[in-house]
Amino acid sequence: MADNPGLNAPASRALATAPAGTTALGFPIGPAMAAPAREGQFGLFEIWRIIVKHRWVILAGLVVGIGLAALATILTTRMYRATATIEINAESMTMVDMGDGQKAVPLTDPQSLQTQYGLLASISLAERVARELNLTAREDFADPAASPQSKLDQAASKISTNLKVEPVDDSRLAKISYVDAEPALAARIANAVAEGAISSHIERGLDSNAYARQVLEKRITDAREKLEDSERKLVAYAQQQNIVSVASGGEDSSEGQASQSLDAASLAAANQELSVAQNARVAAQARYNQARATTTTETLQNPTAQGIRSRLAQLRADYQQKRNAMKPDHPEMVDLQSQIDALERDLRRESTSVVSALAAEYRAAAAREAELRGRVNRLRGAVLDLRGRSIQYNILQRDLDTNRQLYDALLQRYKAVGASAGTGENLISIVDPAKRPGSPFKPDPIFNGLVGALLGLLAGLATAFALEFFTNTVRKLEDLEAKLKIPALGVIPKVEKGVLLTEALANPRSAVAEAYSSLRSAIQFATPHGAPATLLVTSAGASEGKTTTSLALAQNFARLGFSTLLLDADMRHPSFGVESSEGHGLSSILVGASTVSESIIRTSIPNLSIIVAGKLPPNPADLLAEQRLPQLLKELGAWFQIVIVDAPPVLGLADAPILASLCDRTLLIFEAEKVRMSVAMNTVDRLRAANARILGGVLTKFNAKTSGYGYGYGYGYGYGDEQQGIAKTKIMLPRHK
Known part of the structure; x- marks a missing residue:
């Protein structure tokens, strides 16, 4: 044990033979080891978590709402x-x-x-x-x-x-x-x-009929006076203009209107004939001009011309046929040429006669057009003269007809109003008809109960979400990554009531043991050699699970074959004890009262050794700040593959920052839904200010079913259990026999 009391042969070989770029257990080194940085999400799962967590608050709101609705129903007057x-x-x-x-x-x-x-x-x-x-x-x-x-x-x-x-x-x-x-x-x-x-x-109908009769009587009187006046004006104007009414166009037609209609019809007929004559003259002129310029259809279709043209074509064909055998001055050829010339003269004379006939037709059409144009002009003058004299007459006639129709309509309406008075629909x-109701309309107990339940449920939900968001604590792994900016390495479930933590750790199938095994694997993935040489385990405050985490990690690494040392560096509240330690420990090593070999105690767990805190010094922070501690950690790192240091809490003490600055990695422990976010941030800031290399964070005592928040938190961490009133019990580890 003097040279390397904790390093066993399998672990040494694993370190020596591990390929470059992998951990001691063969895990790759690189981006896969870093915890993913995810932003906190607020989805359906988060809403359901809040509802389950604050179910009693929501249920209380529901009960209060229903109760208030029942009270309101009882106090409301029946309607x-x-x-x-x-x-x-x-x-x-x-x-x-x-x-x-x-x-x-x-x-x-x-x-x-x-x-x-x-x-x-x-x-x-x-x-x-x-x-x-x-x-x-x-x-x-x-x-x-x-x-x-x-x-x-x-x-x-x-x-x-x-x-x-x-x-x-x-x-x-x-x-x-x-x-x-x-x-x-x-x-x-x-x-x-x-x-x-x-x-x-009914009353409005009677009143409206009486009023209508009064209005109609006045309007009938006015209409009668206007009708008589328009008749006098029409007769006077007809006498002055010598316009005599003739009933030829209808019962109410006048002579002026009939004459005007006749002249207008004659003018329309004349205009139509003039249009036809103009078209005939234009067509005749076109044929005449075309005949003068070239051969026209009339010339081609003339029977005499057609006969001459046929005989001429025959002679020309004979002439051409005989020309190959006879000379032009041959008597027969001269005779044929004479006949051709005579026929051509006859054809020209016939064409001239056709043109003369077309010219005569054109002159006749022009004369017809001129005659009709003069007639149209005469009729136009007569029509305009009659219209000029009949304008005022027609105006007076229309005024008379309008007044007569209005007068007749008012008379008929007056008779209808008189006949329908009091008999309208x-x-x-x-x-x-309405019947006496047998049950009240208001209040409605069911409706009031539903409204009260809904309002109570909404109030309970609002209270639950308010408690959730105004109580700003570390609740989930996403908080570590999104808010504290450190990797989230794992979550440790809360041990059920009645189950000892040591029993849960001893059972490898328990949820706690599985969670610590998962945490150990995450640490291996996050370090180059499968495990850091020195790993500091600390927390923001007391009773957050750092000591249990230190022991569980030490046991897990030891079971994997790593030579592991558990160093209890909490010289204020020692967490571990060993029977017959004879006073040796970290404090005695730092003051020179003991050697390292004397203080290392092998436990009954294979590959696991421990150095307890030793006697409690009066000044632990000063003792840790001496030069002996870095040498000790370096010496222990050479003897053991991994040294797990159980440190005091960070806040309020200087011990943890000093130890974190000397260890390879620091693991932060946060109790779920207890540590305020501001406290957690302050913890991370203090460690980073001490140049600590934070490996990541672990969430402990996590209740999957969610429990209430802890609102108070004490930072004091004095000497001895009695001074703090904390009932803390050391974890006793059996010695190796």
């Missing part, structure tokens, strides 16, 4: 709703038709229905109901000390407030509902509103 169903018929408006008298025109349906809905909910109808039912005498509707008009206004206002008119979809039905504390009164008021609407409509009819 009854009575409903009457009415039918609103299509409304039509009688308008004046200039030809057939009166004409019923249906109003736009949505417009008519909305008007009736407004009338049903009007204040005037509410006042009518209040008067008919004498509601002004009831204290719950009007103040007894108020004036009569004020009582009526108060009663009508209450009726209008509690009244509701609801149309039935896709129909002309409407429901009139009234809500009141008395069920019988609610039914009476709903029926009174429906009956009052019918009576109001009632637009509103009652389908189902």
